[in-house]
Amino acid sequence: MFIRGKDLIKLAAIAVVTCCAVFVCTLFLNYMQDLADVGGEIASEAGRILYEAQMSMGKVTCAVTGGCLVLTSAVLLAFYVKNYVDAHGRELGVLKALGMSEWRIAAAFWVFGLSVLAGCLLGFVLAFAYMPRFYAVQNADGLFPDMAVRLHPGLIWWEILLPSLCFAGLAVFCAARKLRRPALELLRGKQEISFRPAASGDLPFLKDLRRQTLRRKKVLAFLVTFSAFCFSAMTQMSLSMFDLASATFAWMILAIGLILAFVTLMLSLSSVVRANAGTIAMMRAFGYPDSACSSAVLGGYRPLSWIGFAVGTIYQYGLLKLVMTFVFAGVEGMPAYSFNFWALALSLVLFAAVYELILYRFSQKLNALPLRAVMI
Amino acid sequence: MISLRGVTKSYGRGAGLTRVLKGVDLEIPDGSFSVILGASGSGKTTLLNVMSGLERPDEGSVRVDGQELSGLTDRELTAFRKRTVGFVFQQYYLLPDLTVEKNVRMGADLAGNPDFSGILESVGLGDKRKKYPGELSGGEQQRVSIARALAKRPQVLFADEPTGALDEQTGRQVLDVMARMRQKLGLTVVMVTHNQNIAQMADRVITMNSGKILGQAEGGSKSAFEIGW
Numbered sequence: 381m382f383i384r385g386k387d388l389i390k391l392a393a394i395a396v397v398t399c400c401a402v403f404v405c406t407l408f409l410n411y412m413q414d415l416a417d418v419g420g421e422i423a424s425e426a427g428r429i430l431y432e433a434q435m436s437m438g439k440v441t442c443a444v445t446g447g448c449l450v451l452t453s454a455v456l457l458a459f460y461v462k463n464y465v466d467a468h469g470r471e472l473g474v475l476k477a478l479g480m481s482e483w484r485i486a487a488a489f490w491v492f493g494l495s496v497l498a499g500c501l502l503g504f505v506l507a508f509a510y511m512p513r514f515y516a517v518q519n520a521d522g523l524f525p526d527m528a529v530r531l532h533p534g535l536i537w538w539e540i541l542l543p544s545l546c547f548a549g550l551a552v553f554c555a556a557r558k559l560r561r562p563a564l565e566l567l568r569g570k571q572e573i574s575f576r577p578a579a580s581g582d583l584p585f586l587k588d589l590r591r592q593t594l595r596r597k598k599v600l601a602f603l604v605t606f607s608a609f610c611f612s613a614m615t616q617m618s619l620s621m622f623d624l625a626s627a628t629f630a631w632m633i634l635a636i637g638l639i640l641a642f643v644t645l646m647l648s649l650s651s652v653v654r655a656n657a658g659t660i661a662m663m664r665a666f667g668y669p670d671s672a673c674s675s676a677v678l679g680g681y682r683p684l685s686w687i688g689f690a691v692g693t694i695y696q697y698g699l700l701k702l703v704m705t706f707v708f709a710g711v712e713g714m715p716a717y718s719f720n721f722w723a724l725a726l727s728l729v730l731f732a733a734v735y736e737l738i739l740y741r742f743s744q745k746l747n748a749l750p751l752r753a754v755m756i
Numbered sequence: 757m758i759s760l761r762g763v764t765k766s767y768g769r770g771a772g773l774t775r776v777l778k779g780v781d782l783e784i785p786d787g788s789f790s791v792i793l794g795a796s797g798s799g800k801t802t803l804l805n806v807m808s809g810l811e812r813p814d815e816g817s818v819r820v821d822g823q824e825l826s827g828l829t830d831r832e833l834t835a836f837r838k839r840t841v842g843f844v845f846q847q848y849y850l851l852p853d854l855t856v857e858k859n860v861r862m863g864a865d866l867a868g869n870p871d872f873s874g875i876l877e878s879v880g881l882g883d884k885r886k887k888y889p890g891e892l893s894g895g896e897q898q899r900v901s902i903a904r905a906l907a908k909r910p911q912v913l914f915a916d917e918p919t920g921a922l923d924e925q926t927g928r929q930v931l932d933v934m935a936r937m938r939q940k941l942g943l944t945v946v947m948v949t950h951n952q953n954i955a956q957m958a959d960r961v962i963t964m965n966s967g968k969i970l971g972q973a974e975g976g977s978k979s980a981f982e983i984g985w
Contacts, residue, residue: 585854585861592853662849665810666866666908667838669831 387464391492393643394456395499398547400636401449402503402539407514408438408446409539410507413532414515418525427523429711434518436707444699445636450543452606452640453496456647457547458554459599461489463651465558472559473566486556493548500540517628586672589659590680597655603648604681605688611641611731612692613699619723620700623715645735649742652677657749664747674743682739689731693724758784758807758912758944763816765802776802777813778967784960786821786911789938789945791955791975794964800948801916803964807946808841808914809833821911838866842905844934846917848897850889856900857885863908872907878940879903879933895926899933906937913938915947919954924985931957931980953984 412435422431465472475485511529519527559566583591594601614637621630656677663673697719704717765777776799784790784807794800805811806818809825812833818825820840828836842863850859857876864872876882879899889897898918905913915934919927935957938945947958955961958975976983 583858585858585865588854588858588861589851596853658849659851662851663862664834665837665843666863667834667836667841668866669834669838 390460390647391495393647394453394460395495395502396639396643397449397453397456398496398499398543399503399506400639401446401453402500402543403507403510404449404632404636405442405446406504406507406535406539407511408442409535410511410529410532411515411518412438414527414530415518415524418527421525422523424523426711430521430523433708433711437703440703440707449636449640452644453499453547454550455599455603456644457492457496457550459603459647459651461492461551461554462558463654465555469566473563473568476559476563476566482556482559483552485559486552489551489555490548492551493544496547497540497544500543504536504539513628517626520626586676589676593652593656593677594680594684597652600648600652600655601681601684603644605684605691607641607645607648608685608688608731608735609692609695610637610644611734612689612727613637613696614640614692615727615730616693616720616723617696617700619726620696620717620720624700624704624717645738649678649681649738652681653742653746653749656746660746660749670743670747674746677746678739678742685735689728693727757786757819757821758782758946759817759819760803760807761817763803763806763813763818765799765806765811765814776967777806779816780967780969782962782969782972784944784946786944787942788959789935789957789975789977790947790960790962791958792946792948792962792964793950793952793955794948795950798964799967800950800964804914804916804946804948808843808912809836838908840911842908842910842913844898844901844905844913844915844918846920848889848894848901848921850897850900850904852889854888855885856881856887856889856892859889859900860885860903860907863904863906867908869907869909872903875903875907878937879906893926894922895929898922898926898930902930902933902937906941906943909941910943912944912946915945917949918947919949919951927985928980935980951985956983 415431415434419431422428472485476482508529508531515527515529614633618630618632618634618637621633660673660677663676664670700717704714708714760780760782763777763780763782764775766773766775768774778799780799780803782803792800792803802811806813807820809820809828812828813826816826820836823836825833825836851862854862857872860872860876864870864875873882873885876885879902881896881899881903884892884896884900889900892900898921902918913934918934919930922930931954934945934947937943947954949955956976956978957980959977961973961975963970963972
């Protein structure tokens with residue numbers, strides 16, 4: 381397996397997302413188990429209501445945040461394996477031409493599961509390092525008996541070993557599927573024709589190119605939308621959390637949201653740049669100005685990111701409303717929740733500035749691609 | 757007129773420095789069909805890249821139609837390529853997700869040329885306009901690439917081994933299309949090749965070796981079907 385510096389950066393990105401998922405889930409699952417152990421000792425009514433609320437909140441958080449992050453890791457890993465096979469088609473094609481089966485070659489891809497193992501281990505350790513503070517915040521009013529942080533060994537299986545095995549299996553499966561092509565096709569670097577471009581009528585060249593760039597890589601379009609969704613939902617949710625929960629919660633959600641948004645956006649945009657290097661080189665050779673080149677390739681993602689932002693806004697409002705109405709109903713001292721326009725405004729301004737800055741940076745990267753290197 | 761004086765070009769640095777062009781002097785008259793002939797590694801593709809504004813020379817002067825290219829910024833070189841040159845490459849470099857028609861519009865839209873359909877007809881691909889490059893043979897793809905280059909109405913057409921990936925029959929057809937379009941549009945054509953037979957089609961043959969011009973001679977001005985292969 382030929383893993384270079386660039387590959388390591390992408391694998392590190394997958395590890396970071398996995399780390400976030402395991403961190404959140406370990407924190408809540410371990411806390412819920414410890415809380416359940418002392419559940420019988422909680423006598424006051426206020427304590428019982430808070431107990432139920434925290435148990436429900438834990439389940440919702442694990443399912444929504446953890447599930448979302450795990451799904452993202454899976455999409456990123458599958459996407460990464462696919463790109464890896466495309467980029468190393470010649471080397472892999474030689475192995476196939478020599479008579480190795482696709483499953484035999486794909487078996488070596490289990491090593492990509494190591495990035496997930498590293499992320500899981502890091503997330504698990506970080507969660508336990510943070511856990512005493514988390515327990516103190518959760519029981520700030522002293523309604524529960526004192527709880528010591530205990531390690532529940534079952535979590536090692538569910539949070540570290542099982543995900544690592546599953547992701548290693550996913551990497552092997554994706555690679556085997558992608559390698560199910562004739563050896564000559566891999567050797568020649570011929571791309572699979574997996575989509576039939578839609579008829580584009582009489583659209584001018586640049587508009588048609590922008591449209592087909594989006595259609596050709598649907599996963600990239602999804603990831604760009606998803607990163608905007610994460611940014612929007614998590615920043616607004618965290619800003620509301622300062623009033624509704626605690627600063628600790630707010631910072632945690634903000635950090636996870638920003639990491640997730642940043643990692644997915646960087647990974648997807650760098651893939652866009654790489655996938656379109658040849659097109660850009662040819663356009664520049666013909667005399668298309670830099671602005672037209674980057675706009676044709678990157679411009680189509682802008683509306684998608686705004687859609688992601690809007691959906692994220694609606695999602696976080698719906699989720700918080702649901703939690704405050706049903707989960708924390710009856711808990712004393714909980715403020716009423718209404719849509720946070722201040723959070724929306726701040727998030728919107730930040731998003732526009734950061735997103736445009738990143739797009740600008742990638743436009744520069746596109747325009748700096750050397751014509752000669754790309755063509756040769 | 758394309759005029760080069762004392763052009764040098766190197767790649768790499770230090771011990772890895774490779775001098776690809778070593779003081780090239782050359783003149784190519786307007787409307788001519790010039791072939792640059794040389795073995796692999798002789799510097800002919802680099803010479804083509806420098807003449808067409810794809811790369812800058814390290815030293816020397818490159819003038820195309822009176823305009824000095826060596827001092828131009830990236831933006832100015834882009835503008836120069838937009839209004840002056842067209843390219844045909846050995847590997848075609850068509851955009852695989854766009855139809856034949858849209859690939860040709862890549863050149864046509866740049867020049868504001870509404871008559872891209874006529875060019876497609878001229879290269880014999882009128883009935884393939886809705887096909888995708890992956891659905892065409894190598895010769896057809898190369899003809900699309902010629903149509904794309906011509907659709908932007910260039911003054912000079914640069915072709916880098918345009919028949920290098922084609923069999924004899926298809927290669928002859930592609931060369932024939934280029935020769936006919938050159939006569940029809942009055943273009944200057946500069947073609948790089950290692951095939952000595954193709955040189956018989958040219959007005960002028962420029963022979964290169966080790967980054968230097970070895971000699972220039974009159975070509976045979978034969979048709980694509982009269983030359984050997």
